[in-house]
Amino acid sequence: MDVNGNHDDSGNLPPWDVFIISAGGFGRTMLSTALGDPDCNRLWRPAGFLDGRTALAATAPLPVLGDPLTYQVAPYRAPPDPMFVCALGEPAMRRKYAAPLLAQGARFMNLCTGLRGAANIRMGQGCIFDREVQMGADTRLGDFVLVQSTAVIGYEVEIGSYASIHSFAFIGGGARIGEDVIVYPHATILPGITVGRGAVIGAGSVIMADVPPGVTMIGNPAKIFRFK
C-alpha cells in the first residue's frame, strides 16, 4: 500500500479501515485522491472522517465519526488495524490533531497515491503525496510530511517531520528542509540549500542561500521578510 510495504497484500486480510482527520476541503480532496489509488478498497478503504465541526457531517461524503481531539482508538486487536490520515495543510494543525491519536498508539498510513518516480525513498508515517509528485532517489522524509500535487523534489533531499511542500514547488537535489517548514506554491529551493526548522518560504520565492530557522522569506532572490 505504500513504500513501507508493511502490509500483507496477499489478499488474506480484509482491507484496513482508514479514518481521515478533517472533513474540510482538504480532507475531502484527499478522500478523492485516495479513491483513485489502486490499493483503495483492496488493501484499505476510507471508512469515515474525524472532525469536531459537527455541521460538516450533513454534507460530508463519509460518516463523521468523532472529534480527533477526543476520539478513543479501539484497543489493539488483530490486523487489520484501523489507520489514520491527517489531511490538514498546516504543520501546526497536523501536530495538534495527530497528537492525541498518536498518544493512544494509533498508526497513520502514508498516502502515496500521487508519488511518481520513487527509488529508495524512506519515510516515517502519516505522509501524504497528492497527485503527480515527482521525487528523486534516496530521499528521506520524517513523519507527517505533506507534499501537494505537482511538486518536484530532487534526489537525496531530506525533509523533516510535519513540513508542508505546496504545489509546483521545486526542491533541488541534496537540499535539507527542516521540521515544520512551509514551502508555498511555485517556490524554488536551489540544490544543497538548508532551510531551518519552522521557516516559511513565500509563494514564488527563489531560495539561493541557507535559511535560518523560523524566518519568512519572500522574493527572487529571496530575502528575509520576517523573524518569528
Ligand SMILES: CC(C)(COP(=O)(O)OP(=O)(O)OC[C@H]1O[C@@H](n2cnc3c(N)ncnc32)[C@H](O)[C@@H]1OP(=O)(O)O)[C@@H](O)C(=O)NCCC(=O)NCCS
Ligand atoms: C509569505 C507569506 C506567507 C506572507 O504573508 P503575509 O505575512 O500575510 O504578508 P502580506 O500578504 O501582508 O504581504 C506583505 C508584503 O510582502 C509582499 N509579499 C507577500 N508575499 C509575497 C511573495 N510570495 N513574494 C513576493 N512578495 C510578497 C506583499 O506584496 C507585501 O508587500 P508590501 O508591504 O510592499 O505591500 C504569503 O504572502 C505567501 O506567500 N503565502 C502563500 C499562500 C499560498 O499560496 N497558500 C496556498 C496554500 S495551498
